[in-house]
Amino acid sequence: xxxxxxxxxxxxxxxxxxxxxxxxxxxxxxxxxxxxxxxxxxxxxxxxxxxxxxxxxxxxxxxxxxxxxxxxxxxxxxxxxxxxxxxxxxxxxxxxxxxxxxxxxxxxxxxxxxxxxxxxxxxxxxxxxxxxxxxxxxxxxxxxxxxxxxxxxxxxxxxxxxxxxxxxxxxxxxxxxxxxxxxxxxxxxxxxxxxxxxxxxxxxxxxxxxxxxxxxxxxxxxxxxxxxxxxxxxxxxxxxxxxxxxxxxxxxxxxxxxxxxxxxxxxxxxxxxxxxxxxxxxxxxxxxxxxxxxxxxxxxxxxxxxxxxxxxxxxxxxxxxxxxxxxxxxxxxxxxxxxxxxxxxxxxxxxxxxxxxxxxxxxxxxxxxxxxxxxxxxxxxxxxxxxxxxxxxxxxxxxxxxxxxxxxxxxxxxxxxxxxxx
Amino acid sequence: xxxxxxxxxxxxxxxxxxxxxxxxxxxxxxxxxxxxxxxxxxxxxxxxxxxxxxxxxxxxxxxxxxxxxxxxxxxxxxxxxxxxxxxxxxxxxxxxxxxxxxxxxxxxxxxxxxxxxxxxxxxxxxxxxxxxxxxxxxxxxxxxxxxxxxxxxxxxxxxxxxxxxxxxxxxxxxxxxxxxxxxxxxxxxxxxxxxxxxxxxxxxxxxxxxxxxxxxxxxxxxxxxxxxxxxxxxxxxxxxxxxxxxxxxxxxxxxxxxxxxxxxxxxxxxxxxxxxxxxxxxxxxxxxxxxxxxxxxxxxxxxxxxxxxxxxx
Numbered sequence: 166x167x168x169x170x171x172x173x174x175x176x177x178x179x180x181x182x183x184x185x186x187x188x189x190x191x192x193x194x195x196x197x198x199x200x201x202x203x204x205x206x207x208x209x210x211x212x213x214x215x216x217x218x219x220x221x222x223x224x225x226x227x228x229x230x231x232x233x234x235x236x237x238x239x240x241x242x243x244x245x246x247x248x249x250x251x252x253x254x255x256x257x258x259x260x261x262x263x264x265x266x267x268x269x270x271x272x273x274x275x276x277x278x279x280x281x282x283x284x285x286x287x288x289x290x291x292x293x294x295x296x297x298x299x300x301x302x303x304x305x306x307x308x309x310x311x312x313x314x315x316x317x318x319x320x321x322x323x324x325x326x327x328x329x330x331x332x333x334x335x336x337x338x339x340x341x342x343x344x345x346x347x348x349x350x351x352x353x354x355x356x357x358x359x360x361x362x363x364x365x366x367x368x369x370x371x372x373x374x375x376x377x378x379x380x381x382x383x384x385x386x387x388x389x390x391x392x393x394x395x396x397x398x399x400x401x402x403x404x405x406x407x408x409x410x411x412x413x414x415x416x417x418x419x420x421x422x423x424x425x426x427x428x429x430x431x432x433x434x435x436x437x438x439x440x441x442x443x444x445x446x447x448x449x450x451x452x453x454x455x456x457x458x459x460x461x462x463x464x465x466x467x468x469x470x471x472x473x474x475x476x477x478x479x480x481x482x483x484x485x486x487x488x489x490x491x492x493x494x495x496x497x498x499x500x501x502x503x504x505x506x507x508x509x510x511x512x513x514x515x516x517x518x519x520x521x522x523x524x525x526x527x528x529x530x531x532x533x534x535x536x537x538x539x540x541x542x543x544x545x546x547x548x549x550x551x552x553x554x555x556x557x558x559x560x561x562x563x564x565x566x567x568x569x570x571x572x573x574x575x576x577x578x579x580x581x582x583x584x585x586x587x
Numbered sequence: 588x589x590x591x592x593x594x595x596x597x598x599x600x601x602x603x604x605x606x607x608x609x610x611x612x613x614x615x616x617x618x619x620x621x622x623x624x625x626x627x628x629x630x631x632x633x634x635x636x637x638x639x640x641x642x643x644x645x646x647x648x649x650x651x652x653x654x655x656x657x658x659x660x661x662x663x664x665x666x667x668x669x670x671x672x673x674x675x676x677x678x679x680x681x682x683x684x685x686x687x688x689x690x691x692x693x694x695x696x697x698x699x700x701x702x703x704x705x706x707x708x709x710x711x712x713x714x715x716x717x718x719x720x721x722x723x724x725x726x727x728x729x730x731x732x733x734x735x736x737x738x739x740x741x742x743x744x745x746x747x748x749x750x751x752x753x754x755x756x757x758x759x760x761x762x763x764x765x766x767x768x769x770x771x772x773x774x775x776x777x778x779x780x781x782x783x784x785x786x787x788x789x790x791x792x793x794x795x796x797x798x799x800x801x802x803x804x805x806x807x808x809x810x811x812x813x814x815x816x817x818x819x820x821x822x823x824x825x826x827x828x829x830x831x832x833x834x835x836x837x838x839x840x841x842x843x844x845x846x847x848x849x850x851x852x853x854x855x856x857x858x859x860x861x862x863x864x865x866x867x868x869x870x871x872x873x874x875x876x877x878x879x880x881x882x883x884x885x886x887x888x889x890x891x892x893x894x895x896x897x898x899x900x
Contacts, residue, residue: 351740
């Protein structure tokens with residue numbers, strides 16, 4: 166008798182326990198996936214944020230997947246239509262149009278992410294994520310350009326190592342003093358790196374063209390607008406750095422980054438993402454400054470990665486995704502991202518805190534953000550190549566700058582038309 | 588332990604199969620065994636090679652852009668390719684790699700192998716030295732050569748040139764010199780393999796031929812043209828076909844030496860780099876598939892023509 170009750174009791178208890186653990190599990194079972202591309206510091210930052218998020222939201226688990234950069238787009242494109250892959254995904258701002266066309270993203274719920282608040286809080290470049298009045302993605306961090314200068318070489322050239330050039334005229338003047346040539350006239354040390362394959366095409370496109378009084382594109386970004394005297398003058402000024410001022414040489418030490426890192430170039434223009442690599446370079450003492458102004462005009466180029474919610478996320482997963490996206494765009498998350506990855510906070514309030522704004526290395530980038538433009542690329546690789554070829558035509562084929570700019574504008578217009586008229 | 592009756596049935600089936608097998612002829616049995624062993628590689632080949640090839644052929648008739656659905660557009664991609672000046676430029680470059688690469692590498696490797704065959708002292712070491720570039724990673728080597736091509740005082744080649752009193756060369760920064768400059772390390776790496784194959788071919792020429800020629804008093808050139816080269820025909824066919832395919836598919840050297848651009852001004856861009864860009868930079872998978880089909884057709888035709896010409900001579 167006792168054994169029978171005992172046995173029944175045991176079974177009841179077992180069933181009850183199983184049922185309870187099931188409901189318990191069901192509550193903790195909302196698992197969402199987050200995808201980004203593989204980059205050591207970004208992976209560390211997201212892992213840390215996920216740990217904090219899961220501690221604050223016991224019902225939600227976030228699975229973090231990172232994919233090598235080269236496979237990133239392919240894998241996402243294959244996974245989401247098949248109902249697999251990420252619920253929250255990181256993408257480059259320039260890919261938004263493609264992702265929307267393919268139906269990979271859903272708009273961020275307006276009750277959780279109000280447009281008014283976004284526009285008040287974030288840097289204006291983020292407004293490119295608004296399509297037909299709805300926001301589709303938000304960045305944790307943004308990046309911009311700045312002038313890097315080698316303090317040791319400044320001292321050698323008799324320049325004040327703490328005073329970088331503030332205008333384009335000063336830039337050329339300093340660069341001339343920093344250039345060293347052998348008795349045969351061969352370049353030994355460049356004053357300024359000249360490398361269209363690096364960040365220079367952004368500098369020419371969004372900064373120099375504006376400083377010479379032009380604009381790179383029409384206001385709706387669908388028409389190339391630099392085929393003007395301003396565009397030609399800006400391009401000529403850039404080409405003259407090598408051709409006339411002789412402060413550098415295309416292809417010197419293979420590329421601009423290598424030349425600057427190895428201490429063979431006095432100055433270079435690069436992005437905030439380079440800080441990590443340069444800090445790891447032993448013996449390189451460098452400073453960071455805002456891009457030189459010209460004609461009283463300041464401009465900068467900014468780019469960013471955003472986080473969006475994919476069409477795969479529905480029901481509880483959508484709720485969890487919204488919570489997670491909110492979490493990784495909090496001011497605290499942005500600070501963590503800046504200190505781990507080296508990218509700048511996307512919220513003005515965080516970026517423009519005195520400690521950040523006056524930071525020796527982040528500061529110039531952050532100050533540059535206030536007057537920056539993000540090019541609405543339809544195909545960044547192809548559009549960069551148009552600029553590389555434009556300069557090469559003048560340098561190698563003696564094409565007049567005016568014609569080279571006109572040809573570049575026509576080629577780029579074809580790319581824009583191909584995209585918008587599809 | 589299992590009860591004995593359990594094994595009875597499968598055993599019966601086995602016996603039946605054995606009986607059926609024993610009724611087959613030896614030839615049929617051999618065929619079955621051959622297919623049994625081949626089954627795995629055949630399945631593998633169909634899944635990994637033939638199926639994707641067929642898919643590529645199908646994709647070449649679509650405007651697939653990797654994210655959307657495949658949309659059939661007929662021969663539009665082929666028409667676009669025929670009118671694309673960029674395509675004709677890369678075809679020109681690709682055939683320049685082939686036209687320069689194959690004859691130069693064949694000549695160099697034969698001359699080296701011919702003389703190496705006669706060297707006894709240090710033969711193994713020399714052969715190894717010639718083979719080492721073939722074993723080295725293409726990208727690493729391309730980068731070293733890239734530095735060689737730098738202007739003075741960095742680039743070794745220009746330092747030598749100016750040392751000899753010759754004007755320095757722009758090499759990779761010239762639209763005419765860049766292609767041969769990119770080709771040079773590819774040839775250098777390729778001849779190691781070709782030398783080893785030539786050496787094996789030379790060893791296989793029967794000694795008696797040379798002895799007979801010596802008795803008849805034939806000169807060195809005569810021996811070379813009447814005995815050595817004709818005997819090497821299978822080796823030459825093999826090397827011409829494989830190296831042609833390699834030069835038509837050149838990619839890694841160009842990519843590493845021109846920052847992935849095929850520049851300056853597309854003067855070094857081969858077809859494979861264009862395919863790579865179309866597919867993985869511009870995400871026009873359909874158009875890239877079309878280019879791939881054309882590359883496949885070129886490779887097929889050239890290989891068949893070479894096999895026919897060189898064999899029937």
